[in-house]
Amino acid sequence: MSATSFALAPSAAATLPAASWSSTSLTLPPLGNLDAYISAVNRIPMLSAEEERECARRLRERGDLEAAAKLVLSHLRLVVAISRQYLGYGLPQADLIQEGNIGLMKAVRRFDPALGVRLVSYAVHWIKAEIHEFILRNWRMVKVATTKAQRKLFFNLRSLKNGLKADAAETRERLSPAEIDAIARDLNVRREDVVEMEARLSGADVALDPLPADEGEDALAPIAYLADHRHEPTEVLAARERERLATDGIEQALAQLDERSRRIIRARWLDVDENGQGGKTLQELADEYGVSAERIRQIEAAALKKLRKALEPYAA
Incomplete structure (x- = not known):
């Protein structure tokens, strides 16, 4: 069974007024809105323990998609119930239900009736996992949690923060040191981890470009000072x-150049450290060659003129 074989979005479910599977059709006409979808799935009959084991056995042994459909349909109400727990994240319930349905299908595909547990207990983990991943992808423009530990801390910390605010009847956003x-x-985590995650929860997305209309003309959008120009084509070519x-x-x-001119240029300009220090002075070279410092300056000037002319093809 593919991951999308029985994905039932709120706009693609069915009205199933029947009270038993004997009169329920698996051909599902579309519904118009979320309320109609929820009403429909709440009327889908539940499977007994024996019926559930039989459907799971048929799916595992023969790949029976009709049995898989029964397992999925009979647990859609569970997805609706779980989705209500995550309405505080500001995401549409229809999207939460859709993601939960995908988790339910994954659970059905992996469910083994020989485990001795009901599908409802096994599917809760998969449903919540898909909803969690959807929230983390869409709650903010930048993903706030990537590792398994960060995901767990994200949901637990948000729940605990809401509980602390309700108990204290306060509306402040930041936690006190004692609360941290x-x-x-x-949660049995480091204090630093709580502080970091709380900062991510309290932050907000910032538009990089353009600037808000009420900003002055001289203001810079974040993109102006965050951009890395080192990899622009012109910079790379230069x-x-x-x-x-x-x-x-x-x-x-x-x-x-002749040997003496080359030696003077190297000693004066090339044999230096990364800070530009270490080049010899005119007097030091004058003492080395037994001439005046003015003579060394004249040789240097002539050599530099020749170098500029020789480098013209490279500059072009």
């Missing part, structure tokens, strides 16, 4: 050209 310590003990000029170009240009 209490939640960390209750960096490649600088690298080529600093390696092949300079070496070939130096090769056109």
